Amino acid sequence: MSQTLSAVKGMNDLLPGEIEIWQHVEGLARELFGRFGYGEIRTPMLEDTALFVRSVGEETDIVGKEMYTFTDKNDRSLSLRPEGTAPAARAYIEHSIVNKEPLTRWFYTGPMFRYERMKTGRYRQFYQIGAEAYGSKEAAQDVEVMDMVAQFLQKLGLQDITLNLNSLGDETCRPAYHAKLVEYLQAHREELCSDCHRRMEKNPLRVLDCKNPTCQAVAAKGPNVLEFLCEPCRAHFDDVQRKLTALDIKFVVNPRMVRGLDYYTRTVFEFIASHPALGTASTVGAGGRYDKLVKSLGGPDVPAVGFACGLDRLVLLLKESQQKFGATPDLFIAVADAGSHDAAFTLASRLRREGLRVDFDTRGGSLKSQMKRSDKSGARFTLVLGELERTSGQAKLKPMAGGEPIPVALDDIARTVRAHSAAPRADAPSAS
Missing domain, CATH: 3.40.50.800 (Anticodon-binding domain)
Known part of the structure; x- marks a missing residue:
């Protein structure tokens, strides 16, 4: 008797009765993002592994532990995309978009892949809706992106979501913060996990993103990145806050938030839902500015900012809302x-x-x-x-x-x- 086959663990079937919720979210996103002037792009699910090593960061958990990477028949190292920003930046460079338009706004939706410990709202094949804006260094572009997420979540009818905001500075002011952070972490080295010992050497900011409770307790008492911002970064962060206030978008400044990717500079943000259905996977949308990513991948020196929302988590919240989705027969x-x-x-x-x-x-x-x-x-x-x-x-x-x-x-x-x-x-x- 042949063995019954089932889906790969952490990769779920989406069936009628539930897929209507997904279609509702995706349709609303397409309509709303179009209002903001964002056009849809679709990138391959497979990319050269080097793209993610160079962009996301070799010392991140994503690259170090979670990517689905394999060698193909031509002996090339390929990886299933773990996130959408790096592929979009690669496409922006490869198709010479900077020569065609000074300001580019894109959005995408599709599956991403990470081999990580599964729990509610966190799967090995998961789906994101995200957007990227290239060509503007102004705080207004940061706020436009956050405004788009805020309107998106509001139109979905989601409640009790808080915007957390921070600035990581740039190559001018971040080194001083790094030095102070390393000094602090060295003093508490014995309290940190073995992964954080390695992170201290390669990228100390990653320690702040560690999920180990003991490491989190150490990080919470560390130096405040906002106290090290240079004048331009400070002015940019202040402008972001002024513009959010002008749009009546409520936010909380969280100086311990760094995000899990290496390419961020200046603004970072997370939209966090306080709903028991998500457990600890409470971030439903996040992003920030990455002004040096395009250049680091061999492209022009173009500033950029973007975000991604976890579609799986949004669907979980909408299921809890008891809303009705999908068309019924006439x-x-x-x-x-x-x-x-x-x-x-x-x-x-x-x-x-x-x-x-x-x-x-x-x-x-x-x-x-x-x-x-x-x-x-x-x-x-x-x-x-x-x-x-x-x-x-x-x-x-x-x-x-x-x-x-x-x-x-x-x-x-x-x-x-x-x-x-x-x-x-x-x-x-x-x-x-």
Whole structure:
């Protein structure tokens, strides 16, 4: 007997009944991000491993422990993308976008891959919706990105989400902070985990991102990065805060937040949800500025800022909200007798061409069982087609929510259904 196959651990199937929530989130993102002038890009799921080593950072947990990396048949080291910013930057460079437009705004959505310990809201194949803006060094661009995330989360109807904000400085002021941080960490070396001993040598900021509770306690008492900002970085951070306030976007300054990637400079931010459904995986959207990333990958010296939202976590929150998602059929066609099956099948096809969502059970069955399936489908109306309806050209639409049957000519079903639809369809675009 052959062994039953199942999905790879940490990589989940998305089935009807749940996929409608995902489609709702993705559709809302496309519509909203388009309002901000962001166009969609799609990058390959596989990239040269060196792209992530050079951008994300060799000492990060992502590169050091979590990437799905393999050697292909041409002896090249390839990796499944663990995040979306580095591939977007590679595409920006490869296609010489800087020569085509001074300011570029992109968004993306798709699967990412990291081999990490799984828990609620954290999977090995996970999905992100993100955006990148290239060409503007101004604080207004940072705030535009955060405004876009804030509006996105608001339109999803999510509550109790806090924006955490920090600045990591730049190559001018960060070395002084690094030196002070290393001095502090060396004094507490015995309290740190072995991974943080290595991080201290390569990139001490990574210690602040360690998930070990003891290391977190040490980091919490360390030097404050905001006290080391140079005047330009200070002015930029102050401008970010002023503009967020002007847009009435509430935020909390969190000087211990560094994010888990090496490419960030100046502004970093996280949108954190306080909902028990997420457990400790409470960050639903995060990002920041990475002015040196494009240049470090061999491209022009172009400033950039971006973010990514965890789609899996947003879906978990929306499930908890008890909102209804997805379109239901406009009409279910039931067959009264075997001789009407072909006519009903033909009618369903015509009405679909005319724009209706029509459910029809190709198996037929008793009229009672078909009516049960109609009720379960959530269809607004049911039409029973039998010999009488076929010969007379007349039928009745039964409103499944209750009410008197509506007489209708078989040639006029689509118009009649639309005219008697009391509520907007579940997939109709929002007026907001």
